[in-house]
Amino acid sequence: MSQTPNTMGRAPCCDKANVKRGPWSPEEDAILKGYIHSHGTDGNWISLPQKAGLKRCGKSCRLRWLNYLRPGIKLGGFTEEEDSIICSLFSSIGSRWAVIASKLPGRTDNDVKNYWNTRLKKKLLAGGWIPATGNTTTANIINPSPNPSYPDLSTASTLPHQIHLEPNFFCPSSSLPSLTDVSDSASSVAGANTDLSSWTTEESYSGLSIDNLLDLDFGIMYKILSNGSFGFS
DNA sequence: AAAAAAATCAACCGCTGCACG
DNA sequence: ACGTGCAGCGGTTGATTTTTT
Incomplete structure (x- = not known):
């Protein structure tokens, strides 16, 4: 496949053909958690999955961390x-x-x-x-x-x-x-x-x-x- | 017990606004 | 002032689970 740079409009945030989608596995959770605990997010979610060794979109990592993995998340029913x-x-x-x-x-x-x-x-x-x-x-x-x-x-x-x-x-x-x-x-x-x-x-x-x-x-x-x-x- | 319907919720999509060069 | 790239956000989807028939 040719790799003509896309100069029209915004480039996609990640290569959708090469990222995993759908539910996160416990292994992926552990990798993301471990990476952020030792390195932080460095303010750059786009490059984080590559550095952490995850085949995920940066947006997906951000969402997973913020909604489920970060410390202090309260799960269960609302009062x-x-x-x-x-x-x-x-x-x-x-x-x-x-x-x-x-x-x-x-x-x-x-x-x-x-x-x-x-x-x-x-x-x-x-x-x-x-x-x-x-x-x-x-x-x-x-x-x-x-x-x-x-x-x-x-x-x-x-x-x-x-x-x-x-x-x-x-x-x-x-x-x-x-x-x-x-x-x-x-x-x-x-x-x-x-x-x-x-x-x-x-x-x-x-x-x-x-x-x-x-x-x-x-x-x-x-x-x-x-x-x-x-x-x- | 099985099928259908409804409810739930994790995850994705695409837009917006901000920071930066 | 403008263009670009990003994080953040709200809307939506669709897979899974639960409830009802």
Whole structure:
């Protein structure tokens, strides 16, 4: 076969004809683990498989390491607390799985995404928290069916003046971070009230844009969760 | 017990944004 | 300023396992 360099478009990340695909064997896992433990990734996944002696694509190695082999990975079922955090963050930021996973120690974006798509979504559907038809959007999970008074924010360009908090939100707060952490993260959000002692059940976010809302860190989410369910008024 | 259907989840694909020359 | 190569990410696929009929 001739080896004409491909000058049109991006070159493939690896030679697909010469890399193994499909499930990883325990032997491959051991090789990858051993190599990374002794050499690290060197910030270059593309060259890693060759150096480690693996017939795998660099992307595949990266995925395997990040999702299954790296230390601290938490396997097994999700707890009620984790369910709650996923639901609440999804309602706030949508399908940003990497961001959501970063709030769940030991969980990966792939894990959270699979869990949401296969089980949690059904759980919420069954409970009437999201509509049975149409897409699951930030707006319609924030405004679960028992609270029809909240406006549809899916196309909004600015935030309403207040986030209105209600009791009896289904999310428990037992696994959330300390108030010290909350204060630190809240202080990075322009316009946010960082005086935690002054927070009441109705916290004003007047002037914040939708982008600001997406930037709200877990601290403010904590405040919202610890006070009850929320919608917008 | 066997077949079919449904559920699960590991892995791949392709796009995006960033860093760097 | 621009092009290139990369890691990171979300969407999707498909093999495997579990449940139902």
